[in-house]
Amino acid sequence: MxxxxxxxxxxxxxxxxxxxxxxxxxxxxxxxxxxxxxxxxxxxxxxxxxxxxxxxxxxxxxxxxxxxxxLTCPRVREGPSDEELFQRKVYSLCVEQWKKRRIEVGQTWEERRKENWENCVELNLSYQDLGDAFQRENFVRILRRLIRVEKLQLVNNSLENLSSVRLPRCRILNLHQNYLVSLRQLPKLPAVEQLCISENAISSLEGLDALKSSPLRSLNLTLNPVTFTQDYRARVFSSLPNLETLDGVPLLPGDQTHTRLHFPRIARMCNIL
Structure with a gap:
């Protein structure tokens, strides 16, 4: 052979x-x-x-x-036709495009998920450098759309009034270093448990009763003028029955009694002659 x-x-x-x-x-x-x-x-x-x-x-x-x-040699087999080779090439290109598109769509979905801040549960919007009034107005408009947020950080944003904002699910809110001058300027917080308003300009406890129905357990008002008022801690604890900690200090025995000053009424008599 x-x-x-x-x-x-x-x-x-x-x-x-x-x-x-x-x-x-x-x-x-x-x-x-x-x-x-x-x-x-x-x-x-x-x-x-x-x-x-x-x-x-x-x-x-x-x-x-x-x-x-x-025939003792290896088997000889017919290769694919030109049409089949073309179909294979088209199929491979379609698969590559599909994979590429899938990756792009996946990245787009991830980006959309990151940009979907309206449905965020935890959100940090601190240090936004809101120097202009127009910026602050738009920032408040954004806050109105946070209906699902539970933990919100708004540190050092030069915020002045948030009374038009409602955060129905917010449990933790940090408003450290802003320009709030009254507790009436706080947002509506029906589910708040921890609230920090330190280093603002709050000078009175007016509006504190709005938090009475909320399950507020911790409140921080340090470095506000209101902390220097008489019977400050007793008045806060008497207004908030669920409160456990004020300014980082838990409830003390002396905070449970609220001493009010009673001024004697001066009766004026008028003699008609």
Whole structure:
């Protein structure tokens, strides 16, 4: 057997005549139509178009009379057609575009999720440098849309009045270092539990009763002028029955009694003569 240029082992003249006669008697020594006689190497076949038939089985090759017992080389299989290759290429491009689009859509969704501040539960909007009145008005307009926030930080924002804002779910609010001058300027906080209004300009306890119905447990009014008023702690605790801590100090025994000053009424008598 001698190997041809196509990788097919063919019969050679070097074999004995008896072997050749045996093959001829069995009817298996059929030569392919494309095989021609070569004077130097015996039987040699023309090379098969391997790029086209590399994915096909040997018995599917056209114009070939070789049988299985004559073929000892690896199987030759026909490759995909040009149309199938084009379809595969289109499919791969579609898959790549779909993956790319999916990544882009995922990033867009993440960005939208980050920008969806209206549904935030925890939000920090401190140090916004609101120097202009127009900025403060728009900032208050934004705060009105925070209907789901539970923890809100508004430190050092030069805020003056938040009475038009309602935070129905806010449990923790930090208004440290702002320009509030009265407790009436606080936002409506029906569910607040911790409230910090330190370093503002609150000078009286007027408006504290608005927090009476809320479950407020901790209140911080340090560095406000109101902390220097008489019976400050007792008045705060008497107005807020659920309060446990004031200015970082828990409820003390002396804070439970609220001493009020009673001034005697001066009765004036008028004598008619």
């Amino acid at each position: 001698s190997e041809s240029s196509s990788g097919v082992n063919t019969l050679s003249n070097s074999l004995p005549k008896s072997h050749l006669s045996n093959y001829s008697e069995l009817g298996v020594a059929h030569l392919p139509a494309s095989v021609h006689q070569s004077p130097d190497s015996g039987l040699a076949s023309t090379p098969l178009p391997s790029s086209r038939f590399r994915f096909s089985s040997w018995h599917h090759l056209p114009q070939c009379d070789l049988t299985g017992d004559q």
